[in-house]
Amino acid sequence: MSTSQLAPVEAKGAGVATYLDERVGANGFLRRNLNKVFPDHWSFMLGEVALYSFIVVLISGVYLTLFFKPSMVEVIYEGPYIPLKGVKMSQAYDSALDISFEVRGGLLMRQIHHWAALFFMTAIAVHMFRVFFTGAFRKPREMNWVVGVSLAMVSLMAGFSGYSLPDDLLSGTGLRIAEGIVLSIPIVGTWVSFLMFGGEFPGTDFISRLYGIHILLIPGILLALITVHLMMVWVQKHTQFPGPARTNNNVVGYPLMPIYMAKAGGFFFLVFGIIVVIAGIVQLNPIWLFGPYTPDQVSAGTQPDWYIGWLDGALRVMPNWEIQALGYTLSLNILIPALVVPGIITTLLIAYPFIEAWASGDKSEHHLLDRPRDAPTRTALGVMAITFYVLLWIGGGNDIIAVGFDLSINFIIWALRISLIVLPPIAFLITRRICLALQRRDRDKLLHGRETGQILRMPNGEFLEIHAPLNEEERAKIMAKPDVKPLPMPPETDSTGVKNPRLKKDRRRAKISQFLFGDNIAAPTSAEISEADAHLAHEVQQDAPVVAEEESLQIAHDGAVLEESSSTRD
Amino acid sequence: MSDSKDLTPAAGDAAAPATQQALRPGEWPRADVAHHLRRTDTDPRAQKRAARQVAMMFLLSVLMVVLFIVAFVAIPRDAVITLPYIGAIGALTAAMGVTFGLAIFLIGAGAVHWAKKLMSDVEVVQERHPMKTDAEDTAVAADIYQVGKESSGFAKYPVIRRTMLLAMALVPIPFIVSLRDLWVTPPGITTPSEELLVTLWKPGMRLVTDITYQPVRADDIPVGGLVNVVPADLPLDEEETGNLDARAKSAAIIVRMTPEEIQSQQGEGWDYQGILAFSKICTHVGCPISLYQQRTHELLCPCHQSTFNLADSANVVFGPAARRMPQLPITVDDEGYLVAVSDFQEPVGPSFWELKESYS
Numbered sequence: 001m002s003t004s005q006l007a008p009v010e011a012k013g014a015g016v017a018t019y020l021d022e023r024v025g026a027n028g029f030l031r032r033n034l035n036k037v038f039p040d041h042w043s044f045m046l047g048e049v050a051l052y053s054f055i056v057v058l059i060s061g062v063y064l065t066l067f068f069k070p071s072m073v074e075v076i077y078e079g080p081y082i083p084l085k086g087v088k089m090s091q092a093y094d095s096a097l098d099i100s101f102e103v104r105g106g107l108l109m110r111q112i113h114h115w116a117a118l119f120f121m122t123a124i125a126v127h128m129f130r131v132f133f134t135g136a137f138r139k140p141r142e143m144n145w146v147v148g149v150s151l152a153m154v155s156l157m158a159g160f161s162g163y164s165l166p167d168d169l170l171s172g173t174g175l176r177i178a179e180g181i182v183l184s185i186p187i188v189g190t191w192v193s194f195l196m197f198g199g200e201f202p203g204t205d206f207i208s209r210l211y212g213i214h215i216l217l218i219p220g221i222l223l224a225l226i227t228v229h230l231m232m233v234w235v236q237k238h239t240q241f242p243g244p245a246r247t248n249n250n251v252v253g254y255p256l257m258p259i260y261m262a263k264a265g266g267f268f269f270l271v272f273g274i275i276v277v278i279a280g281i282v283q284l285n286p287i288w289l290f291g292p293y294t295p296d297q298v299s300a301g302t303q304p305d306w307y308i309g310w311l312d313g314a315l316r317v318m319p320n321w322e323i324q325a326l327g328y329t330l331s332l333n334i335l336i337p338a339l340v341v342p343g344i345i346t347t348l349l350i351a352y353p354f355i356e357a358w359a360s361g362d363k364s365e366h367h368l369l370d371r372p373r374d375a376p377t378r379t380a381l382g383v384m385a386i387t388f389y390v391l392l393w394i395g396g397g398n399d400i401i402a403v404g405f406d407l408s409i410n411f412i413i414w415a416l417r418i419s420l421i422v423l424p425p426i427a428f429l430i431t432r433r434i435c436l437a438l439q440r441r442d443r444d445k446l447l448h449g450r451e452t453g454q455i456l457r458m459p460n461g462e463f464l465e466i467h468a469p470l471n472e473e474e475r476a477k478i479m480a481k482p483d484v485k486p487l488p489m490p491p492e493t494d495s496t497g498v499k500n501p502r503l504k505k506d507r508r509r510a511k512i513s514q515f516l517f518g519d520n521i522a523a524p525t526s527a528e529i530s531e532a533d534a535h536l537a538h539e540v541q542q543d544a545p546v547v548a549e550e551e552s553l554q555i556a557h558d559g560a561v562l563e564e565s566s567s568t569r570d
Numbered sequence: 571m572s573d574s575k576d577l578t579p580a581a582g583d584a585a586a587p588a589t590q591q592a593l594r595p596g597e598w599p600r601a602d603v604a605h606h607l608r609r610t611d612t613d614p615r616a617q618k619r620a621a622r623q624v625a626m627m628f629l630l631s632v633l634m635v636v637l638f639i640v641a642f643v644a645i646p647r648d649a650v651i652t653l654p655y656i657g658a659i660g661a662l663t664a665a666m667g668v669t670f671g672l673a674i675f676l677i678g679a680g681a682v683h684w685a686k687k688l689m690s691d692v693e694v695v696q697e698r699h700p701m702k703t704d705a706e707d708t709a710v711a712a713d714i715y716q717v718g719k720e721s722s723g724f725a726k727y728p729v730i731r732r733t734m735l736l737a738m739a740l741v742p743i744p745f746i747v748s749l750r751d752l753w754v755t756p757p758g759i760t761t762p763s764e765e766l767l768v769t770l771w772k773p774g775m776r777l778v779t780d781i782t783y784q785p786v787r788a789d790d791i792p793v794g795g796l797v798n799v800v801p802a803d804l805p806l807d808e809e810e811t812g813n814l815d816a817r818a819k820s821a822a823i824i825v826r827m828t829p830e831e832i833q834s835q836q837g838e839g840w841d842y843q844g845i846l847a848f849s850k851i852c853t854h855v856g857c858p859i860s861l862y863q864q865r866t867h868e869l870l871c872p873c874h875q876s877t878f879n880l881a882d883s884a885n886v887v888f889g890p891a892a893r894r895m896p897q898l899p900i901t902v903d904d905e906g907y908l909v910a911v912s913d914f915q916e917p918v919g920p921s922f923w924e925l926k927e928s929y930s
Contacts, residue, residue, distance in 0.1 A: 035596050037696035074812065080648070104642060107663045108670075140701045173857060176818075177873060180855025180920035190762035190922050195752040200765055200815040201856070205752075237698055245602040251696045252601045259689050266681025273675025280667010281656055295814050296780055296798065296821030296850055296858045300872035315855065315890060316874045322892030322921060329925035333890045334855060367698055399875065409875050410888055472604070 038260050039240035039253035043130045048264060050123035052271040054226065056116035061215065063109045069095040070165065070211035072204040081288050089167075089292035092207045096166035096287055111279035117159050118284075119275055121307045124152050132352075132382050134369035136239045139362070142353040144232040149349045151225045154218060156307055161214040163285065163305060167207055170285075170302050172293025176201060177315070184334035202295060241369050242480030244472045248368050301399055313395025314341055317416045345385075359513040361487050373442075374481045376435035377516045380428045387427040391420050439521040442478045445470055446524055447532040481523045487513040598694035610687045620687035627680035634673035641665035763924035767917050769801075769820040771898060776802040777824065777847065777908040785907040788842055791826045794864040798823055798850065801910070819918050821850040821858060822898055824908065825880055827867060833882045837915065840899035842908065847898035848884050851919045852876055854891035869895065893921060 020026040038044075071091040077084045079094070080101050099106035128148060131137055137145035160178075164171045179201045182193045198205035237251050246252045254260060290299065304312055314337030321332040356378070357363075372379040394401065398412045449467030456464045470478070490506035493499050500506065524532075593599060609616040641662065649661035703711070724731055759765055776785045777799040786797060799822050807816045829844045840846070848869070850858045857873035867881035876889030884895035896918050899911035917925060 031596065035598065037598055037694055040693075072813075101647070104647060104662060105666050107660065108666050111663070111667075173873065176857060177855045183920045183922040184855075186923050188923075190766065190924060194762040194765075195749060197753075199753050199756075201818050202814055204813045209752075236701060237696075243603070245693075245695065249698050251698060252603070252693050254691075255598060255694060259685050259691075262681045262685035262689060266678040266685065269674050269676075269678025269681065271678075273671045273673075273678060276667055276671030276674055278667075278671075280664050280671060281653060281659060283659060295818030295856075296800070298858045298860065298872055300861060312874070318890045320854075320876075320886060320890050320892040324925070324927065327926045328923055329921050330923070331892065331921045333892050334920070337890075365700060399872065409870075413875065413889075 033234075034257045035255040036234075036237075037251045037253045037255055038238050039246075039251055041241055043134075044238065045267065046123055046127035046130055048267055049271055050120055050127055051226065051230075052268045053116045053119035053123060053275065054222065055268070056272050056275055057113060057120060058219065060109050060113040060116060061219075064099065064113055065215055067095060067099045067103055067106060068092070068165070068211075070208045072167065072202075072207050084288065084291065087292060090207065092165065092167040093287070093292045096168070100288060108276075108280055111282075111284060112276055114163070114285055115279045115282075116275050117162060118305065119271070121155060121159055121305075124155055125307070128152060129382070129386070133372040133379055134239070134241075135366065135375055135378065136369055137353040138366040139357060140236055140365050141232070141239075142357070144229060144236070145353050146350055147225055147229045147232070149346065151222065151229060153346060154221050154225065158214065158218045158222065159305055160308055161210050161218060164210060165207060165214060166285075166287045167293050168287040169290040169293050169297060169299060170287070172202065172295070173298055173302070174304055174308075175206070176295060177312070181334055181338040184331040184338070186328075186330060186335075202293070237367070239367050239369050242371075242477050244476045246368065246476070246480075248366065251367075301403070303397060303400065306393070309396035310389055310392040311338060311342065311396075313392040313398070313416075314338065316398055317392070317395045317413055317420065319417070348385075355512070356516060359487070359509065359516050360484060361513070362484070366482075368480060368482075370482065371477065371480075373435040373438040375484075376432045376439070376520060379435050380431040383431040384424040384428040387424045388420065391416055391423060436519075436521055439481070442481070443521060443524055446475065446478050446529065450474075479523075479529075483523045484517045484520070486510070486517040598696050601693040601695045603693055605692055608687070608691065617688065620683070624680045624684045624688070627676045627683065631673045631676035631680070634669045634676065638666060638669035638673065641669055761924070763922065766819075766919070766922065769913055769918055770803055770807060770816045771801050771820055771822075771910045771913040772803075773910065773912050774903065775910045776903070777822070777900065777910065778802045778804075780821065786824065787906050788845055788902050788908055789906065791824065791845055793826050793828055793844065796823055796825050796860075796862045796864075798860065799847070799908075818856075819851065822847050823850050823860065823862070823869075824848075824900070825862060825864075825867075827864075827881060831867065831881055836883050836894070836897040837899055840897055840911070842900050842902055845900065845908065846880060847900045847908075847910075848878075848880060849896045849898065849914060849918045852891060853893040853895060853918075854889070854920065856920045859895070 017027060017030065069091045073091045074088055075091050075094050077087050077089055077094055077097065079085075079097055081097060084097065096110075099110055101107070131145065131148065160174070164175050164178075179193055179197065182196065183189045185192060193201070196206065196209070197203040198209075238253075240246050240251060240253065243252070254263075290302070291297075303309060315334065318333050318337040321336075323330040323332060370378075372382075395413070395416045398409060398416070401407065402409045402412055449469050452466045452468050454466045456466055458464060469475075487510045489510045490500055490503060492503060610620050645662040645665055647660075647662055650658050651661040651664060652658045653664070702708075719725060753762075756765075778785050778801070780798040780800045783800075783802070783805050785802065786799060791797060800817060801820050804816055804820065808814065824845055824847045826845045829841075832841065832844065832846070835841060835846070850860065852859050852871045852873065854871065854874055854876045857871050859869055859871045859876075859878075861870040861872055862868075862880075863870070867879055868887065869878045869880055869884070871877075871889065871891070874890050876891030877887045878884045878891070878895045879887045880895075884897060886892065886894060893916070896914040896916040898914055900908050901911055903909045
C-alpha cells in the first residue's frame, strides 16, 4: 500500500478522520455506514420525534437539577408570589416556586421539560401504533419491539416520577393514589409502602428518594434501551413501504451522507425549536395555583398528564369489589384496574409479535411494511385495543365531562362500564370489515383499472365509464400485499393411520392461525392479472371506438380501459 | 458492503442516463422510480436563491440569539403580556421562549431547506442481506463455543454449574435485605399495619379547624354545614415529628343534619345533636373528600367519585370504594366544644391486606 495512492483520499477526508483512523481504525466503519440508505416516509419521523424530545428532556432536566431542592423539610415561603407568602411548604415546592418566579428562564425550562416529556410520550405512543399497524415488528425485529415496549413503560414511570417531584397539591394527590394502590398489593403491600415512604404516607423521605430515581435510575435505563433500540434499527436497516423498485431485499431512499444528516439533524432542531416556542407561550402545570401538598386537601377537576389518565380512569370505572376472607383483605377494586389490567396489556403487547409468528408458521424476514388493510385482523385488534384505551382515558376525565356536558357521573360511569365490554369487539368487527372492503376495492382497481368519473356515450346510446390503468406506484402498493395463509387444520391421523399425539395443540394453533389470517381477500395471482390485462387489451382492440376529439383515447366495454398514450395499443 | 454486485445500476432506468455511468465507490445505484427535476436542478438562479435562503435562516437564528440576550437583560421578571387565544402570560418567559425557540428552529429549517433544494433528491438502492450469518462463520462460532465449553468443564462438572447458579441467584439478597431500613421501625411497633390502624384521636380530644386550629362549638355549626377538622394535638405533633403523617390519617369532617334526617349511624349515639364526624380520607385510595351535597347528605370523592351517604352510616352508594367512611364518635366537653369520645373504630384510609374484618 503506497502512500501516493492514498494521498488524494487523505486530502479530501480531512485530518480528523485520519487522526481517528490511526487510533481506532474508524474508516472501515465509516465506509460501511456513511452512505447507509434510509427510506423516506412521514411516519418514520415519529420515532425521531421521540428521540429528539428525549434529548430535550435531558438537557432541560440537567438545568432544573441546578435549582431544584428535593427535600421535604418544611420551610416558610418568602418569595415574590403574594398568594403563598408565609405559607408552610416543603423545600421541594419552595424551590419549584423559585424556579418559576425568581430564576429568569426557570419557568421556561420547567415548561420545556414538561412539554418535551409530553411530546416524548405522545411520539412514543404514535410511533408504536405505526410499528404495530404496519407489521414492522415481524421477524427480524421482534426483539426491538420488546425493547420498544419496555421503553414505553419506563417512560411512563419517568413521566409520573417527574410530575410528582414539585410536591404541589396535584402531584401529592397523585402520590397518595399511588400509595393507595401499593397498599392493595396482597401480603407485601403495607411493607412495600412503608419502605417506599420511610414509614407512613407522606413521611419526609419520599421526594428525595424519588428524585434519585427520576434523574439517575430511570434516565439511565432509558438511555441504555434507546441505544439498543437504535443500534438494532441501524443493523437491521429501516423497513420500507411497498412501492416501485422496493422489494424485501433492498432499501430505497436517501443516503445518510449528506441527505439524512441534514434532514434528520435539521429535524432535531425543528422539534427542539417547536418545543421551546410552545413552552414559552403555552403554560402548563401552574404549580403555584395548586398550592403546597397537604394530605387533607384536594382540588376537584384536576387531571394527571394524559398518559396516566387511562390508569386513573380504570380506577374510576371499576366496581367496588373487595374480598374479605380468612382474616385478610383483597382489594380487587384497586388491584384489577391498577395492576392486573396494565399487566395484561403489557404482556399482550410484548407477546403479540411472537403470537403472530407462531400462528403463521412464517420464519422469513419481513422488511416491506404491510399496509394496515392488508392485515385486517391485526389492524382490527389494534383498533380494539385503542378503543379500550380511549374509553379508560375518557373515564379518567369523567368529572370534567360530567360538568362540561351536564351529565350525571353515575350515568357516565355506567355507560363506560358497559362500553368497555361492548365497544372494543364492535370496533374490531367494523375495522375488519373496512379493511376487507378496502382490499376488495384494491383488487378491483388492479383488475379493472381506476374509475375516472368520465362517462362516454356510445353511438348505440350505451353509456360507459372510462377506466384508467393504475399508475406504477399504486400498482406496486397493491401488488405487494402479502399472501399469508392460515395454517391448515391438522388431520387426526397421518398417512399411515398413526394418531397425531399433538392433535389438540395443533388444532388450537390452527384455530388461532385461522382467526388471525383466515377470511382475507385473496391477492390476485399473476395468472389473474395477466388474464385481466389480456382481456382488457382484447376488448380494446375489438370494440373501442375512436373518439374524434381525443384520438389517443381507447375505450372498451365492460371495465373499459383508457390509455393515455397510443403506444400501448400492441 | 460496496462490492461490485451492489454497484450495478438498476435496470430500465432509461430516463436518467447519468446513472448509467460507472458509480464511484461508495455510491449506491439509482432507484428505478420516477424522478422529477426541481427548479434548483435546472436553474442556476434558483440554486443561488435557495442558497441565500438557507444562509438567511442561519443568520436569522443568530439574530434570535441576540434578541434573547436583549430580552433576558431588558424585560422585568413580573412583566405580563396578553396574547390572542392564550391570554396573559409572563413576558420574559414568552420572549425568551420565542427567541430561543426560533434560534433553534431556524437552524433546523435551514438544514432541511438545504437538503430539499440543494442536495440530490435521487432515491438510491441499497441491497439488504439476510440477518443470518453465513454457514461458515456460524460453524466456526459454534465450534469455538463448543471448544470453550468443553475446556471449561461447564458440562462436565454439574456440581460447579449448580453451585454457581445457586450462588448467583442468592447474591442479590444482601442488597435487598439492606433495603429493610428504608423504614426505621419506631419503638413498640413491629408491622406497618399497627401504625395504619391508629390515629391521633383520643377520648376527650377537641376537634379543631384544619387551618386555624380553633376549637369548634356545637352551636356554631348550622344544619347543613360542613367543617374540616383535625385533632387538637395535631399542630404539636407536626411540630415534633416534622411530617404530615398524622394529618393524612386523622383529618375529619363534621356535618350537621336534623336528628330525624339521620337514618343510621355506625354506633349508638355517636352524633351530638345531629352533628356527625367522619374521616376525611377516602377508603378507596386515600384522597381527602370534601364535596358534600347537603340535600342528599352524599359525600363525593373528587378523585374517583366514590360516593357515601353520611345520613346512612356513610355507606358506599356509588363508585369504586368498598368500605364506608369511618365515623368518629363525638360529644361536647364542659365548655361546649366538640370532643372525640374515642379514636376511629374502623381503619381509616385505603384498604390493605392485613385488614381482619369486613366493615360495613
